[in-house]
Amino acid sequence: MKHAGTRQSDTAYERLREMVIRGALKPGALIEEGAEMERLGVGRTPLREALQRLAQEDLIEVVPRRGYFVTTISAAEMFQIFEARLSMEIQAVRLAAERATPEDLAAQCALLDEARTGMAADNRDPAWNLDIDERFHGLIAAASGNRYLAATLTRFYGLSVRTLYLSKIPITLAKDEIANFVAVFDAIAAGDPDQAERAMRRHLEFDPMTMIGLAPKQSVEA
Incomplete structure (x- = not known):
């Protein structure tokens, strides 16, 4: 449940983390920023802050000039x-x-x-x-x-x-x-x-x- 004062980037991070961990976002999938902004109800800056946090946790990979991808795992x-x-x-x-x-x-x-x-x-x-x-x-x-x-x-x-x-x-x-x-x-x-x-x-x-x-x-x- 979202609490008063919760930052948009925190909300986006929690929901994206859950989707990646539970496989709703498949390994190798491109994160469509526009679609995720609409789905999560956040702006581009909070979304990218969330994606950067997930990249630090090795759940998202940042590919220059291509975008954000769900990491694969062997x-x-x-x-x-x-x-x-x-x-x-x-x-x-x-x-x-x-x-x-x-x-x-x-x-x-x-x-x-x-x-x-x-x-x-x-x-x-x-x-x-x-x-x-x-x-x-x-x-x-x-x-x-x-x-x-x-x-x-x-x-x-x-x-x-x-x-x-x-x-x-x-x-x-x-x-x-x-x-x-x-x-x-x-x-x-x-x-x-x-x-x-x-x-x-x-x-x-x-x-x-x-x-x-x-x-x-x-x-x-x-």
Whole structure:
């Protein structure tokens, strides 16, 4: 939902990011600026600001004199994305266990409450379940106290989720991951980096293609 004071470029960024990640904008597709300005209800400058942000996240490629294109991704690049992300997720959760503030812990508890509410309603929407997972990782990154690490993880999370939508890789639902969420947050609250790392590794698993808490439960639909 758009809030008062939200910049047009932020709105365009969020919606375009979602379309790229979920495959609504296909790899290699040209971004038609006029069509997107009309669809998003923004001007050319906010749109280009959003596209530049997406280019920094490797979701959009800027081709001089040709325009903006959705990036393509190979199997080798998928592996490298997951490989790099694993190291950063472990670093983030260890730092979070050392640095989390009372506000961080409260936000983590609130997310668990929200997840349980959705689980009680048997919410199986892949978008909702992935949103819970993304926010789970985002809260840990924020609690790490390292804004550069948090920003990089946001970028790599988007790239990771995009590979799921493009590959139709199955996902677990929040109800199947809630025990891991609780274990990670409990370890952070206890200030135990080693336990936090073990819990995060259980969530991520060791197969690079199932590294965001994935298992063969439900396919992602683009």
